[in-house]
Amino acid sequence: MPESEQDGLDSFDLAILDILQRDNTTAHRIIGERIGLSAAAVHRRVRRMHENGVITGNFAVVDPGRVGQPITIVVEVEIESERLDLLDAARRSFAADRSVQQCYYVTGEADFVLIVTVASMADYEALTRRLFFENHNVRRFRTLVVMDRIKAGLAVQLPERPPRRIR
Amino acid sequence: MPESEQDGLDSFDLAILDILQRDNTTAHRIIGERIGLSAAAVHRRVRRMHENGVITGNFAVVDPGRVGQPITIVVEVEIESERLDLLDAARRSFAADRSVQQCYYVTGEADFVLIVTVASMADYEALTRRLFFENHNVRRFRTLVVMDRIKAGLAVQLPERPPRRIR
DNA sequence: GTTGAAAATTAACATTC
DNA sequence: GAATGTTAATTTTCAAC
Numbered sequence: 001m002p003e004s005e006q007d008g009l010d011s012f013d014l015a016i017l018d019i020l021q022r023d024n025t026t027a028h029r030i031i032g033e034r035i036g037l038s039a040a041a042v043h044r045r046v047r048r049m050h051e052n053g054v055i056t057g058n059f060a061v062v063d064p065g066r067v068g069q070p071i072t073i074v075v076e077v078e079i080e081s082e083r084l085d086l087l088d089a090a091r092r093s094f095a096a097d098r099s100v101q102q103c104y105y106v107t108g109e110a111d112f113v114l115i116v117t118v119a120s121m122a123d124y125e126a127l128t129r130r131l132f133f134e135n136h137n138v139r140r141f142r143t144l145v146v147m148d149r150i151k152a153g154l155a156v157q158l159p160e161r162p163p164r165r166i167r
Numbered sequence: 168m169p170e171s172e173q174d175g176l177d178s179f180d181l182a183i184l185d186i187l188q189r190d191n192t193t194a195h196r197i198i199g200e201r202i203g204l205s206a207a208a209v210h211r212r213v214r215r216m217h218e219n220g221v222i223t224g225n226f227a228v229v230d231p232g233r234v235g236q237p238i239t240i241v242v243e244v245e246i247e248s249e250r251l252d253l254l255d256a257a258r259r260s261f262a263a264d265r266s267v268q269q270c271y272y273v274t275g276e277a278d279f280v281l282i283v284t285v286a287s288m289a290d291y292e293a294l295t296r297r298l299f300f301e302n303h304n305v306r307r308f309r310t311l312v313v314m315d316r317i318k319a320g321l322a323v324q325l326p327e328r329p330p331r332r333i334r
Numbered sequence: 335g336t337t338g339a340a341a342a343t344t345a346a347c348a349t350t351c
Numbered sequence: 352g353a354a355t356g357t358t359a360a361t362t363t364t365c366a367a368c
Contacts, residue, residue, distance in 0.1 A: 009234065017234065020227035024191070027363060038335050043365065054233045057320075059226055060187035064323045066174055066221045067184065074273055074280045076311075095317050098324045105315040106241055113241045113311060117323055144243075144280060148272040150262050153224070154321060156231045156284055157265045194342060205356050210344070212354095 009054065012037060013045055014158050017054070020046070021155040024058050061153075069117040072146035073124060076110035077132065078139045086137045093135065099127055110142075176221065179204060180212055181325050184221070187213070188322040191225050228320075236284040239313035240291060243277035244299065245306045253304045260302065266294055277309075 009017075015035040019026055028042040035042075049055045064072065079090060094103045094114060102115040118124045124143075132138045176184075182202040186193055195206040195213070202209075216222045231239065246257060261270045261281060269282040285291045291310075299305045 014234070017227070017229050021229060023225055024227040025225045028365095029363075039363080040335070040337095040365075043363095047365090052233075054230055055227050056230050057228045058190055058192045059228060059321065060184070060191040060222050061224045061226060061321050062184050062188060062323045062325075063221055063223050066219075067176065067181070067323055068326045069323055072271070074271060091315075091317055100318060101321060101323065103318040104239070104241060104311075104313045105317055106311040106313050108311040109309060110311055112317075113313075119326075142276060144271075144273040144275040144277055146271045146273050146280075148258075150258055150272055150279075151267060151270040152321070154226065154228050154268060154319070156229045156234055156236055156268065158229075159235045159286075196342075206342085207344080207357080208355055214344095 009049075012041075013049060013054075016042060016045055017049070018158050020055070021158075064117045068119050071118045071120065071124065072149060073116050073118065074144040074146060075112075075114040075116060076142040076144070077112040077114065078109075078141065079111045080137050080139045082111075090135060090137055093131060097127070097131060099123070174221075176216075179208075180216060180221075183209060183212055184216070185325050187222070188325075231284045235286050238285045238287065238291065239316060240283050240285065241311040241313060242279075242281040242283060243309040243311070244279040244281065245276075245308065246278045247304050247306045249278075257302060257304055260298060264294070264298060266290070 012035060016031060019031050019034065027039075028046070029039040031037075032039045032042045046055070064070065077090075077094075079087070081087075090112070091103075091105065094100055094112060097116075099116045099118055100114050101117055102113075104113045105111065106113055116124070116127060118127065128141070128143075132141050179202060183198060186198050186201065195209040198204075199206045199209045213222070231237065244257075244261075246254070248254075257279065258270075258272065261267055261279060264283075266283045266285055267281050268284055269280075271280045272278065273280055283291070283294060285294065295308070295310075299308050
């Protein structure tokens with residue numbers, strides 16, 4: 001395969017991302033006015049970034065407390081064996097669980113970090129049973145109950161200058 | 168003030184949220200077809216949920232690796248004093264930092280959990296300097312480098328049945 | 335980048351529960 | 352009275368030039 005598929009984001013692309021990360025309902029015409037481009041040019045760039053995988057999705061974010069999930073918990077999980085098949089099994093069971101909003105595989109004193117939302121502590125206990133106690137590969141886990149979601153977005157910091165100019 | 172402002176989400180609202188959490192570019196007409204409502208009715212409900220704060224935002228999600236931020240790190244921070252003013256100062260400095268994507272105030276063995284994205288480990292060291300070493304209220308911090316973002320969305324689990332039927 | 339057609343959003347109105 | 356569906360006007364999206 002050719003080595004063409006690269007980032008190649010210029011400062012216009014980054015300016016567009018900066019806006020869409022805050023509000024992706026902003027009309028292309030408005031974006032164009034702000035960054036000095038026509039609406040059509042903005043449209044083409046947005047579509048290309050979506051196809052290229054730079055933009056991975058467009059989501060509405062819901063306040064968990066308003067839909068019956070008032071409790072957020074950070075869980076650190078330590079596993080027994082790092083055997084690939086066992087690791088993968090854990091990975092999959094965590095990712096598949098509907099209460100698990102985020103799941104990271106990490107190095108350091110823990111192996112996984114999960115961010116879960118639940119309706120009640122009883123529900124959390126049920127989660128620990130099905131995800132941790134019933135999985136013999138889980139050595140231990142630490143529960144950190146979230147008292148305040150100080151910052152909970154997914155907006156990525158964008159470079160002032162394009163990260164790398166291709167060609 | 169009246170005690171009227173309540174959730175009052177019905178199953179239509181939840182069905183709409185379920186769709187918008189996956190893709191908020193879905194046209195109201197399409198949503199209407201799927202759940203059995205007109206486009207106008209969908210539009211009104213979406214607008215109301217936005218105003219009510221049920222929908223907290225509409226975002227495009229960007230792949231951090233594609234915009235020069237290939238490293239994700241989970242950081243647990245322990246602080247010295249829980250004095251309110253000092254706590255608030257820490258809170259604010261974490262939230263204000265552009266590299267900090269998420270910040271939670273938690274109970275348990277840590278006080279804050281941060282999720283940060285950076286361009287390099289040198290940048291992470293710079294971050295630890297400005298956020299932790301220069302803040303004398305930080306007792307210690309643990310670094311968990313993310314090797315795999317297994318699940319990184321913010322979609323909240325929605326109840327099958329409405330959480331509470333008002334009136 | 336501009337133009338023009340198709341589609342979506344949005345407001346206004348009549349109607350039903 | 353609150354919420355729905357229909358209609359119509361406005362705006363946006365999107366393809367062609």
